[in-house]
Amino acid sequence: MSGRANRLADGRIGRFGVKARVADLDTFSAEAFQGDMGLTSPRVPSEVANPDGLTDDLRPGVDLSDEVVRATAGYVRRLAIPARSGLSAEGRRRYEQAGCSGCHVPSMATRADFPVAAMAGREAALYSDLLLHDMGDALADGIAGEGIATEREWRTAPLLGMRFFRSFLHDGRARSIEEAIRLHGGEGSGAAAAFEAMSPADRAALVDFVRRL
Ligand code: HEC
Numbered sequence: 108m109s110g111r112a113n114r115l116a117d118g119r120i121g122r123f124g125v126k127a128r129v130a131d132l133d134t135f136s137a138e139a140f141q142g143d144m145g146l147t148s149p150r151v152p153s154e155v156a157n158p159d160g161l162t163d164d165l166r167p168g169v170d171l172s173d174e175v176v177r178a179t180a181g182y183v184r185r186l187a188i189p190a191r192s193g194l195s196a197e198g199r200r201r202y203e204q205a206g207c208s209g210c211h212v213p214s215m216a217t218r219a220d221f222p223v224a225a226m227a228g229r230e231a232a233l234y235s236d237l238l239l240h241d242m243g244d245a246l247a248d249g250i251a252g253e254g255i256a257t258e259r260e261w262r263t264a265p266l267l268g269m270r271f272f273r274s275f276l277h278d279g280r281a282r283s284i285e286e287a288i289r290l291h292g293g294e295g296s297g298a299a300a301a302f303e304a305m306s307p308a309d310r311a312a313l314v315d316f317v318r319r320l
Contacts, residue, residue: 109240109241111238112237113254114255115128124253126253126254126262133177136176136179137176138151147169188268189271198319205298205313210263210294211236213234214233215231215235216229235262235266239255241293242261242292242294244292244293245290245292246261248277259293288314289303
């Protein structure tokens, strides 16, 4: 595995977004308000233009204060990882055996000096290394230039609340956990092959483990 951190123009490491394009949740929230909802704020003050080049909002000034953006990000930051139960030792063994944990790293520690005391020095069972991996041509999106990420590179998707998902991978092309695994190319192709080589019972144990994460 040769994952790499998405180093942004300002030197920080990107961790949020499918290409780890954004370094912090305040920025991510401001960009989502603007890009997804058309709501501008001091960090992202430009209106989104429609296809004719017109902006849809003639109101002068920004729509939201930075305080609202930071409060929204603070809420998202504190959302708990969905509760997990029934994870089997057998499933975990198969997960390790297939090499999933090489990228979907079970746990990472937060910084000891993280500014929110309740979240400092804590283990977070993300099941991701938050690094970029080359996932091959079939998953490439033709978009480069998000930090250092190439068109074939994706941030290891955290495996959180998988039981609530109805579609998987960055564009939702996979309809099941099995299909998502089989579509791992590039650096992920070894794990996909190891999964394929397992007995049906071992595959089922692995998938059941991932579904409960
Ligand atoms: C080389 C690193 C790597 C390995 C090894 C790997 N994955 Fe992934 N995985 C990724 C990346 C990167 C993505 C995101 C790809 C995308 O969105 O197109 C991903 C996406 C997924 C998803 C979809 C999650 C979502 O939010 O849609 C699942 C499920 C998954 N992996 C499970 C597994 C399992 C199970 C294994 C072991 C059999 C495995 N992965 C091995 C890197 C890896």
